[in-house]
Amino acid sequence: MNYPVRYNHLGYTPEASKTFFVDVNAFPCKGSFSILDEQGKVVFEGSLREGSFGHKGICDYSGETLWTGDFSAVKEPGSYRIMVVGKDGSQFKTERFEISNSWILAQAKANIKSFFYQRSGVELKAEFAGPWARPAAHLDDNIGFHPMMERDGSWNAHGGWYDAGDYGKYIVNGGISVGTLLLACQMAPDAAAVNVGGTFDLPYSLKEETRFELEFFLRMQYLDGGVFFKVTPERWDGFISPHDSDMLQKRLVLGKSTTSTLNFAGAVAQASCVFRKDDRAFADCCLDAAIRAYGWAVENPAVGWPRNTEGSGGYGDEHYDDEFFWTRAALFCALNAAGRCDDSLCGEVRKMLPADMDKNPAFFGMDWRDTQNMGWALLALQEYDRELQQRAQWMLDGVAGEILKKQNEDAYGLSIRKFIWGSNGEIANHALTLLIVNQWKKDDVLRSASLEMMHFVYGRNPVNTCFVTGAAWSSPMHPHHRLSHSDGVEEPIPGLVVGGINADRQDGHRAPHYPSDLPGLSYTDERCSFASNEIAINWSSPLTAVLLLLS
Secondary structure (H helix, E strand, O other): OOOOEEOOOOEEOOOOOOEEEEEOOOOOEEEEEEEEOOOOOEEEEEEOEEOEOOEOOEEOOOOEEEEEEEOOOOOOOEEEEEEEEEOOOOEEEOOOEEEOOHHHHHHHHHHHHHHHHOEOOOOEOHHHHHHHOEOOOOOOOOEEEOHHHOOOOEEOOOOOEOOEOOOOEEHHHHHHHHHHHHHHHHHOHHHHOOOOOOOOOOOOOHHHHHHHHHHHHHHOEOOOOOEEEEEEEOOOOOOOOHHHHHHHOOEEEEEEOHHHHHHHHHHHHHHHHHHOOOOHHHHHHHHHHHHHHHHHHHHOOOOOOOOOOOOOOOOOOOOOHHHHHHHHHHHHHHHHHOOOOOOHHHHHHHHHHHHHHHHOOOOOOOOOOOOHHHHHHHHHHOOOOHHHHHHHHHHHHHHHHHHHHHHOOOOOOOOOOOOOOOHHHHHHHHHHHHHHHHHHHOOHHHHHHHHHHHHHHOOOOOOOOOOEOOOOOOOOOOOEOHHHHOOOOOOOOOOOEEOOOOOOOOOHHHOOOOOOOOHHHOOOOOOOOHHHHEEEHHHHHHHHHHHHHHO
């Protein structure tokens, strides 16, 4: 890479650690650096040290040799640049970044608003959406069932968020996404209730935005309690607008499954807790729906996903223990929050939770395939049952310790061990686990470690990219995102995190121009690169949660 300094392209907070890396293979340097203020005046000088984090600095996955500069002593808010001097006397200066407490909050707001831009079936007015305004399309309020379901009639599946770069709407991935955002609402209720500001203000908060998805969820539940899997076009849409898509093909509902029903049940049970104080009627509606969905899943514990990927993603998962754990944990909390601790169902799920915990050890993070961490988090944060709380906190304490250990073994301070599809979402989920544990540990080490991971997402990485659209000079301009490529606006919709570095490169048949064969350089800002440059709500949701908690 021809840009040798790795740093957060947005900035750093005044009291936190402030480090950057120099790839001395790309830029052999003398070993010193300077920090320049807005006028170009040197305000700090320091020495580079060999290595990064607890690592020797030789990064196997990127081929770099990293040295570290530390300017934590610079605390005055303002705009700065980093300057390093080469052995040949040449100077390299970075683009400007800021030291302030505001950039994290600004990014949290941008990420929250990205879900607004993913809304389906409603008009986005210019006063709120700016140049990305669009008419209502994909109303989905009277759509048929997929032929594989062998049933007549139609269904109202209006609303909800588009899942990713395509125009599908999925309960499975939507469940873990809205569940993660609701968890953030629970941990930071005041911040989650603040209206989103910015260039185009919104009249509602993160909490209210989750309701848009939740109301779609409620429409997807059938009378027997089971929940339909997804809304899909007949075939994959081209890079066209929702309105043009409506002109070309029908949209259809696909059948019920155990995973979709349990994702629904876990998420709406969480919603019952989050909304109970402000809207008891909606909270009761959510709790009733969760109970009916859980009942259907108990009677239908292994109904597989509809194996259809003709026009939308599969989200195939036939391991159900983790979803049952999440749902039972969420129902236990929701029933207690509703004052229904004496209900027989509350007692039943309480008796089953220890076995759920035995079968579903916590991971470093969570995703649509592995949802058990949501169950662990809900039990760790609740105060209705001290025994369950202590066990859950003990489990997550241990996981956080392992994350910190892995972080200190990696040249870039990551706890992931491979760059997979959606690696930025995985990084954010690991950071979120640390912040969940910090709810009871109150340990600056956990907060600092999560912030270090955010530095990677926002620019301190081998490909010198801020992975969030509209955030920095290096942000993606060509995400694999139909809305962004069909609106006639040069800049993509802001606030969306792309998947990021992906060593598996599943899009090789589309011939994207990756800069190297090295796994840590497996990213390219091209529309065709769905493996590295697509967006998805399940990657945005943990990032939004982390930023909200850090802000």
